[in-house]
Amino acid sequence: MQITGSMVIGQQSVFGSAGTVKAINPATNSEFEPAFGLATNDNVEQACQLAAATFDSYRETTPEQRASFLEKIADNILGLGNTLIERAHQETGLPVARLEGERGRTMNQLRLFAKVVRDGVYVSATLDSALPERVPPRPDLRLRKIGLGPVAVFGASNFPLAFSVAGGDTASALAAGCPVVVKAHSAHLGTSELVAKAIQQAANDCGLAGVFSMLIGNGRQIGQSLVAHPAIKAVGFTGSRQGGMALVRTAAARAEPIPVYAEMSSINPVFLLPDALKTKGAAIAQGFADSLTMGAGQFCTNPGMLIALDSPELQSFIEAASAALQGKPASTMLTPGIHKAYSTGVERLNQVSGVEVLAQGQAATAPCAAQANLAVCGAKDFLSNVDLHDEVFGPSSLLIRCKDLAEMQAIAEHIEGQLTATVHATAADYAIAKSLLPTLERKAGRILFNGFPTGVEVCHAMVHGGPFPSTSDSRTTSVGASAIDRFLRPVCYQEFPAELLPTSLQDANPFGIPRVVNGELTL
Numbered sequence: 315m316q317i318t319g320s321m322v323i324g325q326q327s328v329f330g331s332a333g334t335v336k337a338i339n340p341a342t343n344s345e346f347e348p349a350f351g352l353a354t355n356d357n358v359e360q361a362c363q364l365a366a367a368t369f370d371s372y373r374e375t376t377p378e379q380r381a382s383f384l385e386k387i388a389d390n391i392l393g394l395g396n397t398l399i400e401r402a403h404q405e406t407g408l409p410v411a412r413l414e415g416e417r418g419r420t421m422n423q424l425r426l427f428a429k430v431v432r433d434g435v436y437v438s439a440t441l442d443s444a445l446p447e448r449v450p451p452r453p454d455l456r457l458r459k460i461g462l463g464p465v466a467v468f469g470a471s472n473f474p475l476a477f478s479v480a481g482g483d484t485a486s487a488l489a490a491g492c493p494v495v496v497k498a499h500s501a502h503l504g505t506s507e508l509v510a511k512a513i514q515q516a517a518n519d520c521g522l523a524g525v526f527s528m529l530i531g532n533g534r535q536i537g538q539s540l541v542a543h544p545a546i547k548a549v550g551f552t553g554s555r556q557g558g559m560a561l562v563r564t565a566a567a568r569a570e571p572i573p574v575y576a577e578m579s580s581i582n583p584v585f586l587l588p589d590a591l592k593t594k595g596a597a598i599a600q601g602f603a604d605s606l607t608m609g610a611g612q613f614c615t616n617p618g619m620l621i622a623l624d625s626p627e628l629q630s631f632i633e634a635a636s637a638a639l640q641g642k643p644a645s646t647m648l649t650p651g652i653h654k655a656y657s658t659g660v661e662r663l664n665q666v667s668g669v670e671v672l673a674q675g676q677a678a679t680a681p682c683a684a685q686a687n688l689a690v691c692g693a694k695d696f697l698s699n700v701d702l703h704d705e706v707f708g709p710s711s712l713l714i715r716c717k718d719l720a721e722m723q724a725i726a727e728h729i730e731g732q733l734t735a736t737v738h739a740t741a742a743d744y745a746i747a748k749s750l751l752p753t754l755e756r757k758a759g760r761i762l763f764n765g766f767p768t769g770v771e772v773c774h775a776m777v778h779g780g781p782f783p784s785t786s787d788s789r790t791t792s793v794g795a796s797a798i799d800r801f802l803r804p805v806c807y808q809e810f811p812a813e814l815l816p817t818s819l820q821d822a823n824p825f826g827i828p829r830v831v832n833g834e835l836t837l
C-alpha cells in the first residue's frame with residue numbers, strides 16, 4: 315500500500331488543504347517524503363457528521379458482525395507486512411523487533427475485543443420480571459448497555475501501533491458500538507495513514523462504511539475542534555499532562571460536557587524493602603536498569619522512582635545499578651521534541667539542591683538519543699520540593715533514600731496518583747509491605763510484587779489506569795477487556811412489548827449472552 319499523505323474520512327481518502335507537513339526521522343533529525351495534507355475545520359465537520367449518522371446502525375450490528383470487523387482490521391494490519399514496520403521504524407526510531415512485537419500486541423487487542431463482543435458480558439443484560447400482584451406492582455424492567463456515541467481518539471507517540479490509530483482506545487470504542495474519529499499523532503503520520511487505510515478497507519468489506527475516520531492536523535486546532543464538536547460523545551487520549559488537561563477543559567466547557575479518558579503522567583514508584591535488598595539486591599539492580607532503559611525509557615510505566623531505607627545493602631544496590639546503567643547505550647527517542655523535553659528535564663532534576671547524580675548511561679552519539687540517568691536525594695528533599703515529583707519522560711529515575719520506615723510511608727503518602735506501584739520484598743518484609751499496601755491501593759491502578767512495571771499484559775484482569783494525574787478518571791482502564799466500559803452507558807426498558815425489545819433483552823436470549831434474571835446470573 316502506498317503512503318499518499320491523505321487522511322481517511324469514511325470511505326474517502328482526502329488530502330487536506332490547510333497546508334502540508336512532513337514526517338521527521340528522529341535518528342537523523344531530517345524530514346522525509348511524502349507531504350501530508352492538513353485538515354480544515356470542514357474536514358472535522360464531515361468526519362463528525364458521518365460518525366453521528368452511522369452511530370445508530372453501527373451500534374445495532376450483531377455481536378458477530380462487530381467481532382468479525384475487529385478481526386478483519388487485525389488481518390488487514392498484518393497484511394500491510396514490512397511496509398508498516400519499516401515506515402514505523404523510520405518515523406519513531408523504535409527497533410524493528412520491538413515494532414513487530416507491538417504489531418502482535420495490537421492484533422491481540424483487536425482479537426480480545428472481538429471475544430469480548432461475542433461473549434456479551436459487557437452488555438450487562440439484566441432482566442427483572444413484572445410482579446403484577448405485588449403492592450405496588452413492579453413493572454417489567456430490562457437493562458442493557460449501549461455505546462456512548464462517536465469517540466475521538468488521540469493516539470500516543472510512544473506506541474505507534476498498540477496505542478495509536480488501531481490501538482486499545484479505537485478497538486474498545488468500536489467494540490462498544492461507537493464510531494471513531496482519530497486525530498493522528500504527528501510523530502508517525504505515515505504509519506497512521508497505513509493503519510487507517512487497513513481499517514477503512516475492513517469497514518468497507520464488512521459493510522460498515524463511515525464508522526471510522528482519521529484526521530491529520532495540529533492538536534491545538536484540529537484536535538480541539540474535534541473534542542468541541544457536538545457529535546463527539548467521549549474522548550480517549552494518551553500523552554502529556556498538559557495535552558490531556560487541555561482536552562479535559564475543552565470537554566468540560568462544552569454546552570454538553572463529555573468524558574475524557576486521558577492517560578497522562580506517572581512516575582511508577584518502586585519500593586525496595588530491606589530483606590529483598592539484602593538477599594537479591596544485585597538481581598533487582600540489573601532488572602531495574604533493563605526496565606528503565608527499555609524503549610529509551612519511553613513507557614508510561616517506566617520505573618521513574620525508587621524508594622529504599624539507607625543501609626549498607628542499599629549502597630551495594632546503588633553500585634550494582636550504577637554499573638548496569640553505565641553499560642546501557644543511549645537510544646533514539648521518538649521525536650526531537652520529546653528528546654528536548656527529556657534533556658531539559660534531566661538537566662533540571664540534576665541541578666535541584668539535594669540531588670546527586672549516581673550514574674549515567676553511555677553518552678549520546680545521535681541527534682535524538684537519550685542518555686540514561688540515575689540520581690538520588692533524601693526523603694526530606696523529596697517531601698519539600700514538588701519539582702522532584704514531575705515525570706521526566708525517558709530513561710531517568712530518582713532514588714529516594716529514607717532514614718526510617720516512617721519516611722518511606724510519608725513518601726508513599728506524598729506521591730501523586732500512579733499507573734503502577736511496585737514492592738520488592740521477601741517474606742521477611744511482608745509486615746512492611748502490608749503497612750504500605752493501603753496507601754499504595756489509594757495511589758495506584760496496578761500494584762506489582764517483585765517485578766518491574768514495564769510490560770502491560772493485554773488480558774481481562776489488567777488495569778492500566780489510576781488516580782490523577784496518571785489518568786483523568788481513576789474508575790477506568792485503557793488496557794484490557796474492561797477498557798470497553800469507558801464507552802458504554804446503561805439504558806433501562808420499562809414494560810416494553812416483545813416486538814420492540816433489543817435482541818439482547820428478548821426472552822429467548824437469541825445472542826446467548828450471560829444475563830442476570832431476577833437477581834440470578836444465567837449463563
Ligand code: NAP
Nearest residue numbers: 471499500532533534537538553554557560578614655707
Ligand atoms: P502530547 O504533546 O500530549 O500530544 C499527544 C496528542 O495530543 C497529539 O496528537 C497532539 O497533537 C495532541 N495535543 C497536544 N496538546 C494538545 C492540545 N492542547 N489540544 C489538543 N490536542 C493536543 O504528547 P506527545 O507528543 O506524545 O509527547 C510529549 C510528552 O508527553 C512527552 O515528552 C511525555 O512527557 C508525555 N508522554 C507521556 C506518555 C505517558 O504514557 N505517560 C506517553 C507519551 C508522551 P500534535 O500531534 O499536533 O502534537
